[in-house]
Amino acid sequence: MWMSGYSTLFRSLIFPIMERYQRTEIRKHLAWLKKTQWLSHSEIEALQNKKLRALVRHAYRNVPYYHRLFKTLGLTPDDIRRKEDLSKLPVLKKEDIRKNPDQFLARNVPGSRVMETQSSGSTGEPLKYYMDKTSYSIGWAHTFRCWSWAGYSLGDPYVKISMSARTTLRKKIQDILMNCHYIHFSDVSVETLPGILEVMKKGKIIRGFASSMYLISRMIEESGVEDIPKPAAVMTTGDTLFPHYREAIESVFDCKVFDGYGGESTPIAFECEEHFGYHLCEESVVVEFLRDGEEASPGELGGIVFTNLDNFAMPFIRYKINDVGVKGEEECPCGRGLSLMSSVEGRNTDIVVTPDGRYIVAQFFANLFKYIESVQQFQVIQDRIDRLEVRIVANEKFSESDERYIYSKLREQVGENVDLVIRLVKTIPPAKSGKRRFVISNVSPF
Incomplete structure (x- = not known):
């Protein structure tokens, strides 16, 4: 159903040229992540702790906020050697960053390596923050690794359904090269549904907000359309995937839903082909589930706090994302060494x-x-x-x-x-x- 000739050309020639132009290293990190996922849990934990020590040393030396914080608390980087030591530091809140954003920027990261972005602002004012090209590359590598669990390979055609319209020529050219067929969700209606479905048939996978995919599924059901796209998988992200969302999407498109979770350009967790929970992206993040300031027990609801191990431009250490989830306690049958999160229950305001x-x-x-x-x-x-x-x-x-x-x-x-x-x-x-x-x-x- 999906042509592979372009996929091969894309991986061997087009994407390497794109990466050289954009100064990213997604392919390199993707190859690494495909190996590290099979490490034992203890090996992954050792990798986490090594990256955490490097991040803390960097933040102490080069980020004004963290240097001042360590001095105030009477700590040195040697006091944070393992992820369990993170509890010595206070939780970082959005308000802390908004008050003095410049104090969180690393002084030694070249401006050419720094990218400005912002959160969606779904519960209020968006948060503006910065990331470096390495963190950007690794974030996309995690996403592509998750897509590979659903059968996707770089260069395969995919459909993206988004709330934001494609307005720049650069983005439109990027979509063409990435074999991405873009749909602006605001264009989806009962009248436009036949044309939208024709576009959706072009993708091996379809990616969109969980709520968007659910609403499209309901629209298809109510319209009585029979010629429905049959992707290999639907990849959901952006908001909470409720069980009735999953049920409707899988029923209509006759495929599995692979849900992903992240925030502030930090990959946090993705479902694998076993759908036994969410694998934490532990090569790049330390995730804590806090209840009354203490680590929640497995199976217990807790506020999600994460430490991004890759973003040296603007370190997020013990960042409170205002979401809640349940820490997993079992191992996934897939055999990957990555820990599990049982579920994402939405924002703490939910x-x-x-x-x-x-x-x-x-x-x-x-x-x-x-x-x-x-x-x-x-x-x-x-x-x-x-x-x-x-x-x-x-x-x-x-x-x-x-x-x-x-x-x-x-x-x-x-x-x-x-x-x-x-x-x-x-x-x-x-x-x-x-x-x-x-x-x-x-x-x-x-």
């Missing part, structure tokens, strides 16, 4: 906290509304711990019995000490980033 100390993750609400046909969209807002507002976009089937059912199920979860309000609204707009959020809580769970 968790409702009750006055009696219970946590309700977004998945509960997704499951609740999954089979209520009269509800088209919903959103849960928690402004304070004792109040919960549920906004619902309903259709003509919605009845008082539906509202009573929803209220009773919610009441069972939140208890009697919460002011529970159900509001019918006409629309629920997505965030500026294009991501749709089921739950927005302003009450910190940890």
